[in-house]
Amino acid sequence: MRSSTVRCFIIFTLLLLLLQGHATTHKLLSSPFSTALETLQKQLGYTFKSTDLLRRAMTHASFSEENNKAFAILGATVIETSVSFHLLSKDVDISPKELNRRLSQITNVESSCAVDGTRLGLHKIVRVSPKTNSSAPAVVCGAFRAIFAAISIDSGMPDNAGNVFWNLHGGDLGSAVAL
């Protein structure tokens, strides 16, 4: 009888631990920030293996020392590579002047980068300090660029990130250029 009591106790303890673990996971998944990251991945058409990278991308320097500043540097170059690659692939004879003109349009914080980021709702997702305005173009743009670094690292291929950018923005390139 004694051994069955011990067995019963072990099973009960294990069940308790299992339930606790489940509750913790559930709690993590159900935070508003985590939910927003889930939705964002659907909008991007990219599912992260490591969502920590997307969490980092959505963290402004005012919120934490662990933030998206370095990611934004890689993200900016990924965008530039993607745009100049697609333009040159489409027209190998494009002039350097025209190529530079289109590149500067696409990398402009006010008219392009922050617009794309706001369209994705990043100003509602990015984590900032209470004193920082999450809708400021530099904040939204930094978060937007950082996404493409996160995808590059997560997938091991910057081209994947460039393709996500191109899908998000590519359709508008024609009209943007016509402005």
Add this chain to the structure above:
Amino acid sequence: MRSSTVRCFIIFTLLLLLLQGHATTHKLLSSPFSTALETLQKQLGYTFKSTDLLRRAMTHASFSEENNKAFAILGATVIETSVSFHLLSKDVDISPKELNRRLSQITNVESSCAVDGTRLGLHKIVRVSPKTNSSAPAVVCGAFRAIFAAISIDSGMPDNAGNVFWNLHGGDLGSAVAL
């Protein structure tokens, strides 16, 4: 008998055309410039489907209106993406300051880009006008960068070009950074 004479004439003409074609191809392949491009591809570890892209990459603006200027723009962004991607993949916590420092080292014309190009012997390959010095850092650097645009377009993937750059330069990054 007449029809066999005609048949004989047709066969003879076709053979002549075939031989002429072969001679032309052989002539094209055996030009010093073409030979240099063949050697360059071996050094790069990349074989072009369309060598015209590499010809363009090795053509300075002083030589032709069809030159490598636009290619050099894409090539520069490919290098930046490759470097920042590898540094961030290796150390996700790298500071933005350190990342920028290493990026500016790698993109420096005098100390990095032209050095890499000269090591590949590009100053002996790049086509320039008689009045232009093919060893000038800006000329060598432009040709070096343009290679990575040519590989991006030829393979359809900028990542391939980034990997070629990383293989060429990556081993030196540690020591270059230590300077």
